Amino acid sequence: MKAAQFEHHEPSTIDEAVSLLESLDEPTILAGGQSLVPMLRFRLARPETVVDINGIDSLDYLREENGSLTLGALARHADVENSPIVADRYGSFADAAPLVADPQIRNRGTVVGSVTQADPKGDWGSVLLAHDGEVVAHGPDGERVIPADDFFLLPYDTTLAEDELATELRVPTPEPREGSAYHKLKRKTGDYAMAGVATRLVFDDDGRIENAGIGMTAVDITNARANDAEAHLEGERPSPELLEEAGELAAEESNPESDEHGDASYKERMVDVLTQRALADAAERAGVVERRVPQ
Numbered sequence: 001m002k003a004a005q006f007e008h009h010e011p012s013t014i015d016e017a018v019s020l021l022e023s024l025d026e027p028t029i030l031a032g033g034q035s036l037v038p039m040l041r042f043r044l045a046r047p048e049t050v051v052d053i054n055g056i057d058s059l060d061y062l063r064e065e066n067g068s069l070t071l072g073a074l075a076r077h078a079d080v081e082n083s084p085i086v087a088d089r090y091g092s093f094a095d096a097a098p099l100v101a102d103p104q105i106r107n108r109g110t111v112v113g114s115v116t117q118a119d120p121k122g123d124w125g126s127v128l129l130a131h132d133g134e135v136v137a138h139g140p141d142g143e144r145v146i147p148a149d150d151f152f153l154l155p156y157d158t159t160l161a162e163d164e165l166a167t168e169l170r171v172p173t174p175e176p177r178e179g180s181a182y183h184k185l186k187r188k189t190g191d192y193a194m195a196g197v198a199t200r201l202v203f204d205d206d207g208r209i210e211n212a213g214i215g216m217t218a219v220d221i222t223n224a225r226a227n228d229a230e231a232h233l234e235g236e237r238p239s240p241e242l243l244e245e246a247g248e249l250a251a252e253e254s255n256p257e258s259d260e261h262g263d264a265s266y267k268e269r270m271v272d273v274l275t276q277r278a279l280a281d282a283a284e285r286a287g288v289v290e291r292r293v294p295q
Helices: 014-023 036-041 077-081 084-089 091-099 103-108 111-117 124-130 227-233 240-253 264-285
Strands: 007-009 028-030 049-052 062-065 068-072 134-139 142-147 152-154 165-172 178-185 195-203 209-217
Touching (some): 014 049, 014 134, 014 165, 028 036, 062 084, 068 084, 068 111, 077 091, 084 091, 091 124, 091 178, 091 195, 091 264, 111 124, 111 134, 111 165, 124 165, 124 178, 124 195, 124 209, 178 264, 195 264, 209 227, 209 264
Parallel strands (some): 007 049, 028 049
Antiparallel strands (some): 062 068, 134 142, 195 209
16 A cells, blocks of 8 residues: 655755644654554555654764763664673673664664654663653744653553654763673564663662663563662662562562463563673673673
């Protein structure tokens, strides 16, 4: 099938795009299009107007600036996968990028688009949560910065207003003793996660965990934080016993549903194991402990 007829707009600036979003009736934004285009082809989506932001060159970047790693709205998954900055300093991003779908999708799909789609099985929302990240949005009233904790509402629903354009993601640059990781369980290469866990650990000079971040994928109605597990880690020195306790707490905080890929109890157990493994990787990457993989 072919897409139903729609009106196509190609703004070249952020202000022009925001003006279109404000003036048009229920416009749909096109960036990577890896979710939208198949829906158009099968007429599962029939928008009257599409605002294609691929001509806004100022949104195509991945860089460190002002104490943050920043990704513009046109940064592709492959840009993260191939970035020397990410490979050197951002373990969870480096882990997650090659696990997103397949090379064709990674070459075209955007990280910001994935986050704003708010699919609870998407990887980047969990990474953003673990890193205390932010979504930058532009609307008629100017720029708004939305903490990741306040961004996800329901499956495919966020706090982004209809006349706002998500232009950037930000996460803090790593501290001197910081490590992060992402572990994902999937049925086969290219699949969405059956369960996934992103972790970030920051250590003080005494080797204690100063700050912990844990984001979970595909085990709740949105990407979700494991707040109790984070609190349990903070102020402690890492040990196999501590990581095991954190894994158990994360599993208790998850809320998976049974489906054709496994029942809820199996997925909770996978959250437990993936949390331990990702925390062990994060601690190793911070240079604090040698890695010990839970069995």
